[in-house]
Amino acid sequence: MAPGRLLCRLGVTGSLVLGALGTASAQEPVEVCTQASKDSADAKTDASAADACIKRCEGVEGGGAATRLKKCRDRLAAIRRDEAERQRKAEAAAEAERQRKAEAAAEAERQRKAEAAAEAERQRRRASPIELAYVTIPGGTFKMGSEKGDPDEKPVHDARVETFELMKTEVSVAQYEECVKAKECTPRTTVHYAGYSAEDAAFWSKSCNSGRADRADHPMNCVAATDAEAFCAWAGGARLPTETEWEFAARGKEGRPYPWGPQPPDATRVNACGAECVEWAARNGKRWAKLHDGHDGWSTTAPVSSFPKGATPEGVLHLSGNVWEWTASSYCDYPSKKCAEAARVIRGGCWFNSVAAWLRGAFRFRYSPSLRFVYLGFRCAR
Numbered sequence: 001m002a003p004g005r006l007l008c009r010l011g012v013t014g015s016l017v018l019g020a021l022g023t024a025s026a027q028e029p030v031e032v033c034t035q036a037s038k039d040s041a042d043a044k045t046d047a048s049a050a051d052a053c054i055k056r057c058e059g060v061e062g063g064g065a066a067t068r069l070k071k072c073r074d075r076l077a078a079i080r081r082d083e084a085e086r087q088r089k090a091e092a093a094a095e096a097e098r099q100r101k102a103e104a105a106a107e108a109e110r111q112r113k114a115e116a117a118a119e120a121e122r123q124r125r126r127a128s129p130i131e132l133a134y135v136t137i138p139g140g141t142f143k144m145g146s147e148k149g150d151p152d153e154k155p156v157h158d159a160r161v162e163t164f165e166l167m168k169t170e171v172s173v174a175q176y177e178e179c180v181k182a183k184e185c186t187p188r189t190t191v192h193y194a195g196y197s198a199e200d201a202a203f204w205s206k207s208c209n210s211g212r213a214d215r216a217d218h219p220m221n222c223v224a225a226t227d228a229e230a231f232c233a234w235a236g237g238a239r240l241p242t243e244t245e246w247e248f249a250a251r252g253k254e255g256r257p258y259p260w261g262p263q264p265p266d267a268t269r270v271n272a273c274g275a276e277c278v279e280w281a282a283r284n285g286k287r288w289a290k291l292h293d294g295h296d297g298w299s300t301t302a303p304v305s306s307f308p309k310g311a312t313p314e315g316v317l318h319l320s321g322n323v324w325e326w327t328a329s330s331y332c333d334y335p336s337k338k339c340a341e342a343a344r345v346i347r348g349g350c351w352f353n354s355v356a357a358w359l360r361g362a363f364r365f366r367y368s369p370s371l372r373f374v375y376l377g378f379r380c381a382r
């Protein structure tokens, strides 16, 4: 008991008070150390008690003070270690909790976006008056152009494409005519080609597919770029592919020469100008060269879903041959510095081609966007 409290309780005289205080002040350092050591042992994890013990026992000699000092130092060190460990665990737990919350928030955001995308797709489908088959082309970078090709295919350069969807087939006559019925597309049954005589125009217009009973599943041809864009916009808010997207779909990251791979075009993979086309030309008083000696079965256009051997690995058909395809891109020098006035890039070659190089994925051609011809069609992208 402390001397002061003794005084209050007993109400003793001044001499007794002095005696009591004198006894306390006379306590030996060894005893003080011993008591502090016991207090610290009783207090167990109280760092201040261990610290007090160390202060009381430091410099005290004899009576086991050195042993007590060491024990108190060890105890204080252990208390500090335990505290540090608790602190570390608490911080680790807080960090884990923070990460858990961040992951939960990210997951919730992913779900929100996926639900929003699914809803947008449902709305798009509800709004789309026609169902078109699309293939997803995962985004990536590729070497656009070809050092072996024409001057306008150079220089080969890195191009990046975001993930997009491209129609599996060229737009068919039946599909286009749905848009005409909806009064959102212009009927097209004639060619429009600058410099053609009326006789030429009449001859070629016979090969426009729209309105011909046997051509419903053939590609829609004789359309201008704006006709193609109107159709794609009507069909669920789609668009024409860019030239870069088109080449990426045709060649892939691996830079295939042709949509199907490295094999040269033949009668099984592509609708181009084989024997059948040369015969057709001869019947019409023309002499054309042929691509190969084979007979591909289609003297002009072929159904949009034919020639499965010519598909890309993703299943896109007729990127090579059948009809050239409008793109959304102006015709510019690589890498897009000088652009031709009002010239639109067309891609892919057609049924009339007798030159294998023109059927390559890197080959570029240009047309005025208002021209309409029998070997030119399109497909949509989104």
Ligand SMILES: [Ca+2]
Binding pocket: 271, 272, 273, 274, 276, 277, 296, 297, 298, 299, 300, 351
């Ligand atoms: Ca053919």
